[in-house]
Amino acid sequence: MKATVKPKSQPNTDSEIWELRLYVAGQTPKSIKAFANLNRICEEKLAGRYRIEVVDLLENPQLAAGHQIFAIPTLVRTMPSPMRKIIGDLSNTDRTLVGLDIRAAD
Amino acid sequence: MSRARHKASGSLEPVQKSPTGIQGLDEITRGGLPKGRPTLFCGSAGCGKTLFATEFLVRGATQYDEPGVFMSFEETGEELTKNVASLGFDLKNLIATKKLVIDHVQVERSEIEETGEYDLEAIFIRLGYAIDSIGAKRVVMDTLESLFAALPNEAILRAELRRLFGWLKTRGMTAVITAERGAGTLTRHGLEEYVSDCVILLDHRVTDLVSTRRLRVVKYRGSTHGTNEYPFLIDEQGISVLPITSIGLNHQVSNERVPSGIPRLDTMLGGEGFYRGSSVLVSGTPGTGKSSMAAHFADASCSRGERCIYFAFEESEQQIIRNMRSIGIDLGRWVKRGLLRFHATRPTAQGLEMHLVTMNKQINEFRPSAAIVDPVTNLISTGTAKEVESTLTRLIDFLKGHGITLFFTSLTHGNLNLERSEVGMSSLMDTWILLRDIESNGERNRGIYILKSRGMAHSNQIREFKLSDTGVHLSDVYLGSAGVLTGSARAAQEAKEAFEARARRQEIDRKERALVRKRRALEAQISALRDEFEAEEEEIRTIVAQEETLEVSIDDQRREMAQVRKADDGALKPVERDARRNQAIRINGKRRAR
Numbered sequence: 001m002k003a004t005v006k007p008k009s010q011p012n013t014d015s016e017i018w019e020l021r022l023y024v025a026g027q028t029p030k031s032i033k034a035f036a037n038l039n040r041i042c043e044e045k046l047a048g049r050y051r052i053e054v055v056d057l058l059e060n061p062q063l064a065a066g067h068q069i070f071a072i073p074t075l076v077r078t079m080p081s082p083m084r085k086i087i088g089d090l091s092n093t094d095r096t097l098v099g100l101d102i103r104a105a106d
Numbered sequence: 107m108s109r110a111r112h113k114a115s116g117s118l119e120p121v122q123k124s125p126t127g128i129q130g131l132d133e134i135t136r137g138g139l140p141k142g143r144p145t146l147f148c149g150s151a152g153c154g155k156t157l158f159a160t161e162f163l164v165r166g167a168t169q170y171d172e173p174g175v176f177m178s179f180e181e182t183g184e185e186l187t188k189n190v191a192s193l194g195f196d197l198k199n200l201i202a203t204k205k206l207v208i209d210h211v212q213v214e215r216s217e218i219e220e221t222g223e224y225d226l227e228a229i230f231i232r233l234g235y236a237i238d239s240i241g242a243k244r245v246v247m248d249t250l251e252s253l254f255a256a257l258p259n260e261a262i263l264r265a266e267l268r269r270l271f272g273w274l275k276t277r278g279m280t281a282v283i284t285a286e287r288g289a290g291t292l293t294r295h296g297l298e299e300y301v302s303d304c305v306i307l308l309d310h311r312v313t314d315l316v317s318t319r320r321l322r323v324v325k326y327r328g329s330t331h332g333t334n335e336y337p338f339l340i341d342e343q344g345i346s347v348l349p350i351t352s353i354g355l356n357h358q359v360s361n362e363r364v365p366s367g368i369p370r371l372d373t374m375l376g377g378e379g380f381y382r383g384s385s386v387l388v389s390g391t392p393g394t395g396k397s398s399m400a401a402h403f404a405d406a407s408c409s410r411g412e413r414c415i416y417f418a419f420e421e422s423e424q425q426i427i428r429n430m431r432s433i434g435i436d437l438g439r440w441v442k443r444g445l446l447r448f449h450a451t452r453p454t455a456q457g458l459e460m461h462l463v464t465m466n467k468q469i470n471e472f473r474p475s476a477a478i479v480d481p482v483t484n485l486i487s488t489g490t491a492k493e494v495e496s497t498l499t500r501l502i503d504f505l506k507g508h509g510i511t512l513f514f515t516s517l518t519h520g521n522l523n524l525e526r527s528e529v530g531m532s533s534l535m536d537t538w539i540l541l542r543d544i545e546s547n548g549e550r551n552r553g554i555y556i557l558k559s560r561g562m563a564h565s566n567q568i569r570e571f572k573l574s575d576t577g578v579h580l581s582d583v584y585l586g587s588a589g590v591l592t593g594s595a596r597a598a599q600e601a602k603e604a605f606e607a608r609a610r611r612q613e614i615d616r617k618e619r620a621l622v623r624k625r626r627a628l629e630a631q632i633s634a635l636r637d638e639f640e641a642e643e644e645e646i647r648t649i650v651a652q653e654e655t656l657e658v659s660i661d662d663q664r665r666e667m668a669q670v671r672k673a674d675d676g677a678l679k680p681v682e683r684d685a686r687r688n689q690a691i692r693i694n695g696k697r698r699a700r
Binding site: 012023025030033034037057058061064065068069071072073074075076084085086087088089090091092094096098099 | 169209211212218219220221222223224225226227228229232235236240253257324511
């Protein structure tokens with residue numbers, strides 16, 4: 001399961017595109033929950049400025065070592081730099097925002 | 107029912123083992139770590155956990171055709187490769203030949219934000235991927251406890267660890283898990299709770315400024331194992347643990363004898379020398395010639411073409427060779443021919459046990475038939491009496507088990523009672539030779555005697571022990587009314603005795619000459635008597651002859667007269683005449699016989 005979810009709204013040209021990568025291992029409840037939570041948060045805070053890539057480690061196990069993943073699910077913010085890594089199903093929105101360093105919506 | 111029986115017999119099967127290839131460890135664990143199960147290595151920082159784990163994988167890959175995965179939570183692959191290169195392990199080559207995979211799991215506390223439920227499935231995936239990529243049979247996780255520091259949610263972590271060990275078992279991986287030692291517990295985070303098949307504790311202690319690494323098998327489910335603490339050594343060939351299977355009194359004994367290199371000493375030892383594989387102790391005060399005896403023994407061993415190893419704790423190799431040349435023993439040639447190996451170290455360089463591990467290792471490498479420890483007392487000074495006894499026992503048992511003749515020298519101090527001071531050691535020794543100073547008449551001489559020698563008739567005599575430029579010589583001491591005489595006193599006594607002997611000899615010669623003269627006189631006398639007798643005999647014979655003639659003529663005259671008178675024949679019976687004649691002959695014969 002490797003899918004790119006296109007942002008629903010047009011990106012704001014003067015702000016950066018957020019590139020997020022979600023690592024999962026198959027369609028587990030935790031993975032599904034994490035994906036849903038991520039979509040929700042992004043729509044709320046980063047509407048139109050984000051791109052989500054889901055990496056299923058069961059299909060690409062070699063990526064786990066290459067990207068230093070040890071927990072499932074793991075969300076990695078590859079852009080903007082620096083890279084940030086948070087683990088868990090993202091059900092704690094405040095922590096997710098802190099982890100991704102997303103300031104509260106204006 | 108048959109299935110039940112089958113199950114029962116199946117459970118009786120001994121635990122299968124996976125040899126580590128680490129010197130000594132397989133002996134302690136009776137064959138290795140439990141196959142297909144995780145083993146926990148715990149210990150404080152710097153006691154060699156990572157090295158044990160690495161050697162386990164390297165030996166597995168190189169000796170047992172079992173590729174391995176090293177999952178490191180602390181060091182990166184490059185760091186690890188560099189660190190173990192000093193032990194002679196070429197991890198790069200193993201990785202290139204698909205015998206090893208190193209996976210460094212980087213867990214940064216600062217990078218981690220927990221946002222909800224999670225698990226460690228990614229670790230399973232990584233491990234599984236690495237295992238499948240090379241067909242691994244062995245897994246190392248060094249050290250899992252880094253996760254405890256990184257992940258705040260201990261409940262999740264514990265659940266995942268339990269799952270991990272179960273997963274490793276189902277994959278049939280022989281795994282080594284390392285963990286830090288905690289205060290009062292085996293591991294800081296109680297990992298022993300999960301890894302229950304085999305737990306090995308490593309320890310690094312400093313006693314009297316000397317550090318010693320030790321190992322203990324805390325538990326090994328389903329298997330017997332050595333339970334003591336065993337010292338181990340880390341050097342350029344990896345780890346070696348002092349083996350213990352040799353400990354016991356069940357070694358084969360040999361009736362073969364090995365000469366001591368000093369012919370008269372062999373004579374004292376029942377004529378043939380020491381038993382092969384026995385332990386010999388030569389003790390004495392400083393300067394009594396212990397090392398010289400050791401050199402003789404080494405020389406004798408090497409000249410039979412047997413290898414000999416010389417552990418020197420007082421002098422360097424060069425010094426020993428030079429000094430022994432002065433008594434006519436050239437040890438240098440044996441070193442050149444590879445029959446003699448010196449291992450010279452200062453006793454204080456490391457602890458007693460480490461010395462023994464080193465010696466053990468050297469012996470395993472060199473495979474000598476004789477070993478010399480000169481002097482063992484210096485070793486003893488590095489440990490307590492109890493330690494010394496137990497470790498020496500191990501060494502001696504180990505050597506005896508291999509049929510190696512062991513030659514110890516031991517330094518005793520002049521003012522101590524020699525026999526008493528080493529009682530602890532003496533019971534381990536089969537032959538005990540004592541060298542001692544004999545001081546008298548303003549000089550010091552060396553005496554040698556055999557205090558004990560098990561299983562052979564041996565001399566109870568003190569011999570004088572002399573060092574010359576042709577080696578050690580033994581000579582008889584003088585035992586007389588003045589006590590034991592040695593050195594010049596003995597020489598004087600011997601001169602005196604020689605003079606007396608010469609005097610006695612002369613007296614005997616004189617007496618013999620007198621006897622000859624006497625015999626000659628007697629013989630002269632005898633021949634004079636015989637001459638006299640012969641003269642007399644002749645005279646008597648003449649008389650007898652005359653008388654016979656006379657008688658015959660009388661008879662004739664009588665017959666003539668009878669004829670003249672016409673007498674009857676019966677007047678003179680021939681019988682009568684014969685009897686008279688016979689009598690004359692008898693008288694004659696008797697005289698001749700006399």
